[in-house]
Amino acid sequence: MESHHTYSINLNRSPFKGEMSVLFAGKGQPVAGHFIGPAVHDYFLIHVVLDGEGVFETLGKAYTCKAGDAFVIFPDILVKYQSSMTNPWSYAWVGFSGDIVETSLSSIGITPDYAVIREFSLSAAQKMLRTIRKSMDKKNSPALGNMEASGWLRLLLHELGSKHIGDAEQSAIPDSHSFRQIDQAIRLMSLQYGQQLSIEGIARTLGYHRAHLTRLFKEATGLSPMQYLLKVRMKKAEELLGSELTVAQIATSVGYNDPLFFTKQFRKWSGQSPSSYRKSIVGGVTNHTT
Template identity: 45%
Template sequence: MSTEHTYFTVSINPHESNSELSVLFSGEGKPIALHNTGPGVHDYYLVHTVHSGNGTFEMHNRTYHCTAGDTFIIYPGELFRYTADAENPWHYSWVAFTGYAAGVMLSQIGVSPQNAVITGSVPRSMRHYYRRIRSSFQQSMYPALEDMEAAGWLRLLLRELGRAGAHQVKTKPATETEIQRQVSQAVRYLELQYTQVVSIEQLARTLGYHRTYLCKMFKQATGLAPMQYLFKIRMERARQLLETAMTIDQVASSVGFNDALYFSKQFHKWSGSAPSVYRKELTGKGS
């Protein structure tokens, strides 16, 4: 369990899909008081529904004060931040997803980057849908079917949100060996959770493998230990974000580093240049 949460669970979709709507992962947590995420950006949609407690959500130059029954939506590429209340920190569930129809579906239930909160849902009902999404992922031999099931529950969740916010409204066959499939699941977990605090114990527990076995098969397949692979993902993503106008602090937060100075040291170790120097070198090449 993360030290920043009194309760935390997440389930990963092992299937990569280019469908109109595909769940990436879903979880539930009770962060500690004043727990903060961001400022940062994601490259997917991320929906949170508050079951109890309070917190604030910031995006697109707006600040929302959220409580039980409220749902806030993070859009790809939009800078965001959310923080648990000091006195009564929230308990929430979340689901991340992509798909070429995702943006249209969200607009159909009345949300947008400029209006990214829906109020009035029933916490118990919403929690049920999130649980069904997570339970879809059983790490079976049929990940495409799990993806379909999760997408179906996500549609029902979005329908429920649409009802609550009515006033706002205007696969491929598995061909991998068992070990390849297991490594692919671990890689996908790291690719989707690199913005979070990740430990080898948490990775092994989530995927249902012994730590030693997971490390051994992962390194045999990729040439890197899981945490080395995670570091590589974070640095490559950071390099992409340094090509944008984001600050070093924002880049660090977006790739899983709470300390910008530590991030800068790690990036320098990986690339041979500090983030600020790397950015200047990019500017020089472009001139």
């Protein structure tokens, strides 16, 4: 049985490494009742509903989405989405990844708890998504196509964020001052992970007591500041292990003066030593689907 009446997808043949970058984009019209999940993804994914309606489920909540709505899927969070039986939706999507993505989405009010954007400019979003797909058809210059697609992705996020932030001012999103402060803490960690950061120092910089910052940070991200900093450092270490740098050089680059302590932390994070992880990624290939 066919799952879609129509379906097309474009893949990016030259994505940036580490930076925010489009992985693929597509457009489809699923059959009535078609669903995906419950499942997790290892990349970010935006679906824009073009017509009809369906239900998006995440974090124990269900949201009915119709034309002009969008929903954002975050990595490692269980989701399910299903087309209506009576008025099946059609949608366009874009998958993307990068070290700055989570921070960028958070800065415009899009988080796993606030991942549905209502009634934004559908015509503008359609144009951007269509251009993203066309960008990846530049067979003679995939690098230029990648840059163009990444630029249009940022414009799409601007469109979604402009609507979302306006709605958030009237919703239950945490106090805007606190939200901005947490965003500053995230940005500081994302940029200064190679320095000898301390949570006390970050809290002092933002004018908070450590315990208060930790509480606000957990409310906003689901992680403690130390857990988030560890995640940033380990993700960067994974990236650097694909380079020619020694383990000791990588340790210093991500904020650890003691290579043995870095190795211990990395093993806890990945289940492998840095050397074993380096061997495992040689020649590795990742497949992306929606």
